[in-house]
Amino acid sequence: xxxxxxxxxxxxxxxxxxxxxxxxxxxxxxxxxxxxxxxxxxxxxxxxxxxxxxxxxxxxxxxxxxxxxxxxxxxxxxxxxxxxxxxxxxxxxxxxxxxxxxxxxxxxxxxxxxxxxxxxxxxxxxxxxxxxxxxxxxxxxxxxxxxxxxxxxxxxxxxxxxxxxxxxxxxxxxxxxxxxxxxxxxxxxxxxxxxxxxxxxxxxxxxxxxxxxxxxxxxxxxxxxxxxxxxxxxxxxxxxxxxxxxxxxxxxxxxxxxxxxxxx
Amino acid sequence: xxxxxxxxxxxxxxxxxxxxxxxxxxxxxxxxxxxxxxxxxxxxxxxxxxxxxxxxxxxxxxxxxxxxxxxxxxxxxxxxxxxxxxxxxxxxxxxxxxxxxxxxxxxxxxxxxxxxxxxxxxxxxxxxxxxxxxxxxxxxxxxxxxxxxxxxxxxxxxxxxxxxxxxxxxxxxxxxxxxxxxxxxxxxxxxxxxxxxxxxxxxxxxxxxxxxxxxxxxxxxxxxxxxxxxxxxxxxxxxxxxxxxxxxxxxxxxxxxxxxxxxxxxxxxxxxxxxxxxxxxxxx
Numbered sequence: 001x002x003x004x005x006x007x008x009x010x011x012x013x014x015x016x017x018x019x020x021x022x023x024x025x026x027x028x029x030x031x032x033x034x035x036x037x038x039x040x041x042x043x044x045x046x047x048x049x050x051x052x053x054x055x056x057x058x059x060x061x062x063x064x065x066x067x068x069x070x071x072x073x074x075x076x077x078x079x080x081x082x083x084x085x086x087x088x089x090x091x092x093x094x095x096x097x098x099x100x101x102x103x104x105x106x107x108x109x110x111x112x113x114x115x116x117x118x119x120x121x122x123x124x125x126x127x128x129x130x131x132x133x134x135x136x137x138x139x140x141x142x143x144x145x146x147x148x149x150x151x152x153x154x155x156x157x158x159x160x161x162x163x164x165x166x167x168x169x170x171x172x173x174x175x176x177x178x179x180x181x182x183x184x185x186x187x188x189x190x191x192x193x194x195x196x197x198x199x200x201x202x203x204x205x206x207x208x209x210x211x212x213x214x215x216x217x218x219x220x221x222x223x224x225x226x227x228x229x230x231x232x233x234x235x236x237x238x239x240x241x242x243x244x245x246x247x248x249x250x251x252x253x254x255x256x257x258x259x260x261x262x263x264x
Numbered sequence: 265x266x267x268x269x270x271x272x273x274x275x276x277x278x279x280x281x282x283x284x285x286x287x288x289x290x291x292x293x294x295x296x297x298x299x300x301x302x303x304x305x306x307x308x309x310x311x312x313x314x315x316x317x318x319x320x321x322x323x324x325x326x327x328x329x330x331x332x333x334x335x336x337x338x339x340x341x342x343x344x345x346x347x348x349x350x351x352x353x354x355x356x357x358x359x360x361x362x363x364x365x366x367x368x369x370x371x372x373x374x375x376x377x378x379x380x381x382x383x384x385x386x387x388x389x390x391x392x393x394x395x396x397x398x399x400x401x402x403x404x405x406x407x408x409x410x411x412x413x414x415x416x417x418x419x420x421x422x423x424x425x426x427x428x429x430x431x432x433x434x435x436x437x438x439x440x441x442x443x444x445x446x447x448x449x450x451x452x453x454x455x456x457x458x459x460x461x462x463x464x465x466x467x468x469x470x471x472x473x474x475x476x477x478x479x480x481x482x483x484x485x486x487x488x489x490x491x492x493x494x495x496x497x498x499x500x501x502x503x504x505x506x507x508x509x510x511x512x513x514x515x516x517x518x519x520x521x522x523x524x525x526x527x528x529x530x531x532x533x534x535x536x537x538x539x540x541x542x543x544x545x546x547x548x
Contacts (some may be wrong), residue, residue, distance in 0.1 A: 081516040129434035148416075153499060176416040176506075177498025182510060187390075188498070192399040193415050 043071045045236045045243055046092060048083045050099035050157075050226065051183060052122065052202055055258045057097070057247075063255075064246055071239065079181050080104075080157060084259035087112055087231065094240035097228040097247070100157040104227040120248050120261035123223055124161055125201045125213040128190045132212055134195035142196055143171045150188045150197040153178040158185070161222040162198040168221035171194045186211065199226070202260035225264065318472070320520045320525055327524045332501055332510065337528060340507040343418065344486040347425035351433045351482045356475060359437035360463065374438075383433045388427055389495025396423065396496075420497035421504050425486035432485050433478040440474020441467070480540050487533055 016203065045064070049057045054077045061073035076093070080103035087093050088110050096113060098104040099122070108112045128136050134147050142149050151173070152159030159178065164174055176194060179185040186203050188194045190210045204213035228247055230240035246252050253263055320327070327333065359518040361367075362374050380388055380495050396403040406412045414420040449468060468475070490508040497504040499513070507529045514522035 032533075079516065085519065097537050150498070153513050153516070155513045175500070178513075180494060180509075182517075185496070187495075191390075191393050191397055193397050195391060261496060 013141045047095045049097040050095045094234040113229035116229035118264045123219045148194040149175045150194040151175040158182040164222035169218040205260040336510040343421045347486040348483040350426040351430045355433040363441035385491025389492040392496040416498045424492040424496040428483040429482040433482040436478030439469040
């Protein structure tokens with residue numbers, strides 16, 4: 001009896017593992033999204049947005065809630081690539097606003113979103129700690145080996161843009177670190193651990209007094225488009241489109257340009 | 265982690281004698297324990313199965329041969345081992361202090377020592393920057409006096425890993441010290457051994473299994489360290505990019521590459537841990 005029990009105890013998890021392995025290969029398109037609760041009083045709109053939109057979208061969310069009584073807007077801010085991955089794994093999202101067309105493409109390729117619209121553009125700036133201790137004036141100062149520079153990793157949008165801008169300027173910069181996202185890069189500047197970093201203009205503005213921004217002409221070559229789209233499986237249905245319309249409206253643009261974004 | 269307690273309380277033996285029927289049946293496992301145990305095991309094993317199921321076996325060999333992967337693996341093993349050495353050097357004496365010396369505020373110190381366990385590693389990394397960074401409390405002085413800056417260096421990776429992993433070592437060594445029979449140390453003292461000699465010749469051999477178990481745990485934690493490392497030491501291939509950092513960044517663009525990297529880290533750590541366990545830790 002006991003031996004049989006033990007054998008079972010070993011066999012059961014193995015069977016589970018096998019089953020998981022088999023189903024794992026075929027799954028990926030399971031529909032888990034809840035049906036839209038149309039007509040209900042309390043509705044929730046879930047917006048997945050790039051981390052750089054945290055401030056502006058939170059503000060627009062409040063505006064949206066005021067215009068649609070009974071509706072709650074929930075945000076999931078993060079790296080665009082991570083968000084895109086979550087959406088393709090059937091995360092219950094209504095709207096996706098990405099920091100790069102490439103990350104939006106993974107969602108549209110999976111037929112999970114309609115035609116995306118570019119709603120803002122973001123340009124790079126050189127961020128230096130308050131007081132600019134290393135006396136950085138332009139992009140060429142970043143190539144000085146004495147200057148400690150932080151860049152975003154090439155895998156994330158701000159890193160790809162940095163490479164483009166540096167290539168356009170014909171400069172080779174050896175950074176001390178390739179950070180995992182733009183906020184982490186900016187933190188290194190805020191703490192004075194690096195002399196300069198390439199981040200978005202909006203991030204420099206959001207950081208306030210702790211960081212100074214220096215614009216440079218080559219940033220023109222590395223403008224980042226931000227696409228937004230309502231998702232086809234949006235649990236909140238039409239509300240998703242209404243939120244996109246708000247972002248694209250003059251009122252939405254006003255909030256975004258105030259934060260440092262360029263109009264498309 | 266198995267710590268053998270040497271002194272068996274006499275009551276346990278008496279109880280066993282009173283119920284002789286129990287000793288005969290060695291096997292019947294109560295359902296109340298078996299079911300949660302199996303669920304627990306499945307819970308721990310299934311995510312690994314998920315990794316295996318989604319692994320791109322066809323391109324595995326090619327991806328593994330990429331120099332960046334080997335570089336990250338080499339750096340991971342190197343820094344985790346160095347961090348464990350630092351932890352052993354500082355952590356064992358600290359555990360001894362907590363277990364053997366009665367000083368005011370000992371409970372507070374013990375609580376503080378375990379702080380890195382509950383602190384989110386990213387916060388730990390920021391805290392390290394504030395102290396050891398270029399403008400940090402100590403880091404500023406290090407930079408001025410010696411021109412040494414720890415962030416963005418391999419030494420910085422070791423510091424970050426040691427910070428996060430040391431509590432694991434301290435806790436398990438302290439547990440071993442408390443379980444060890446103090447009469448051996450007292451006997452050594454009556455024979456004229458100083459406290460240092462007694463520690464070296466009597467205590468340390470006595471608690472060796474606990475130290476090794478703690479060291480293994482500490483090494484494993486250091487190997488998987490992500491948050492404190494990327495915050496304090498940054499991410500640069502060959503210098504500070506360990507495997508977990510490489511995995512995280514690969515996930516941004518190439519989830520398949522991330523799975524391959526995870527499998528490598530997993531395989532290496534399981535092999536090393538399994539070998540160490542069999543050799544050093546007397547698990548039944």
